[in-house]
Amino acid sequence: MATMQLTPEQQSILDGAKGETLAKVMKTLVMYGEAFGATKMVPVTSEKGHLVTSFGLKAMGAVYELMDQLIEAGAVSGQQFSVDPKPMDPNVPASFLEKFVFNKFMYTRQNSYDEQLRKMGLLNDDAYTCACYLEEVGNVPKKGEVLSWAESSAVVFANSVYGARCSRNSGIIELFGSIVGYVPYFGLVTDEGRKATWIVEIKTEKMPEAQVLGSAIGMKVLDAVPYIKGLDQWIGTELNGTAKAYLKDFGAATASNGAVGLYHVENLTPEAVEQGESLIAEGAQTYVIDDAELQRVMDNYPVIWKDPDATPKLCFIGCPHLTYDQLVDWTEKVEAGLKESGRSKVAIPTVFTTPPAVKEKFEKTPYADRLKATGVILSYICPLMYMNNPLAGKKPVITNSNKLRTYTSARYYTNAEILNYITKGEK
Numbered sequence: 001m002a003t004m005q006l007t008p009e010q011q012s013i014l015d016g017a018k019g020e021t022l023a024k025v026m027k028t029l030v031m032y033g034e035a036f037g038a039t040k041m042v043p044v045t046s047e048k049g050h051l052v053t054s055f056g057l058k059a060m061g062a063v064y065e066l067m068d069q070l071i072e073a074g075a076v077s078g079q080q081f082s083v084d085p086k087p088m089d090p091n092v093p094a095s096f097l098e099k100f101v102f103n104k105f106m107y108t109r110q111n112s113y114d115e116q117l118r119k120m121g122l123l124n125d126d127a128y129t130c131a132c133y134l135e136e137v138g139n140v141p142k143k144g145e146v147l148s149w150a151e152s153s154a155v156v157f158a159n160s161v162y163g164a165r166c167s168r169n170s171g172i173i174e175l176f177g178s179i180v181g182y183v184p185y186f187g188l189v190t191d192e193g194r195k196a197t198w199i200v201e202i203k204t205e206k207m208p209e210a211q212v213l214g215s216a217i218g219m220k221v222l223d224a225v226p227y228i229k230g231l232d233q234w235i236g237t238e239l240n241g242t243a244k245a246y247l248k249d250f251g252a253a254t255a256s257n258g259a260v261g262l263y264h265v266e267n268l269t270p271e272a273v274e275q276g277e278s279l280i281a282e283g284a285q286t287y288v289i290d291d292a293e294l295q296r297v298m299d300n301y302p303v304i305w306k307d308p309d310a311t312p313k314l315c316f317i318g319c320p321h322l323t324y325d326q327l328v329d330w331t332e333k334v335e336a337g338l339k340e341s342g343r344s345k346v347a348i349p350t351v352f353t354t355p356p357a358v359k360e361k362f363e364k365t366p367y368a369d370r371l372k373a374t375g376v377i378l379s380y381i382c383p384l385m386y387m388n389n390p391l392a393g394k395k396p397v398i399t400n401s402n403k404l405r406t407y408t409s410a411r412y413y414t415n416a417e418i419l420n421y422i423t424k425g426e427k
């Protein structure tokens, strides 16, 4: 069956030289690669891995059995890894019924799964976040490194902003790559696969909302690589904290509203700076985005609340998790908004989500008390996991995350609208 050329070392693993379990892991990766036309396997060269499956969902019995088998066979990850955010946090508001459902029917395996993750190579107990690539978390990939990750928002960030190389893998496949130390060579791992088949021209009169721009591009180019022109006039030509935070939110929207795994931003992202327009493939299509196009995209988001006129009951900000600077910025904006409206606390329950390590850093600063005084709750939770139950669909939740909007009943609002909602009680 094999059309893939394996090295003697890879072949010997496949043949069972390192045990039956590792042979099965290798076989799975080879079959996965062949399905995508991979010609060879290449070594995973990043220091750390990242797993998407962070939740001990009762229904995932097969995953826990697999983890037990791997641990018993000593087939643990060859690299330490971070993992997506936890699905529960006692500080996040939930009704009695919701808590009952979470604890008794959904995430019943959380503690035992956490234990399995530790045995498999979890970086540390604070390593639960999708924004693993933030410096505070310590899983920052380097340019050219080959990764075995699957979290779509992290893959697109690592590929685009750091110039790392990673396919849009699925959960468990990424763990297998970290165990065996090889991934199939196809798509975004190859030079050819990193060429842009879409040119996106930004012609807006004002700074495009990151999450709407990402949504528009994702829906248009689907899983292709876009080369984006004209964004540097809004976010600059330096990959500083502000530009990275913008690209984090933008990228997550491209990856969830479409299936983008890599984008190039002219004069900004590393490959675009180095190679310029030579990154654009022959025959690339063009998509022009102006303010009217962004408005059209937003106007087409369906409202799937049971009562479209309901008053929001909860607001989530931080999907993907917020950076430290974003937390400070939101704290100041909420304070200013409350001052303007004459309120002392936010008008609707509001949760900011951030990596545990960023939360710890933030909590050591005076901003922590200032944020607390506004009534906003700071959490490490994944809002999507929180809303991943039948009860959540009945709750009118608002968010500035286009990923959360895509996968749940949460309703999207721009940053300015969200700020108004939480500080003034209206859009």
Ligand code: F3S
Binding pocket: 084, 085, 130, 131, 153, 252, 318, 319, 320, 321, 381, 382, 383, 384, 385, 403, 404
């Ligand atoms: Fe992160 Fe969960 Fe959103 S993994 S991107 S906070 S859906």
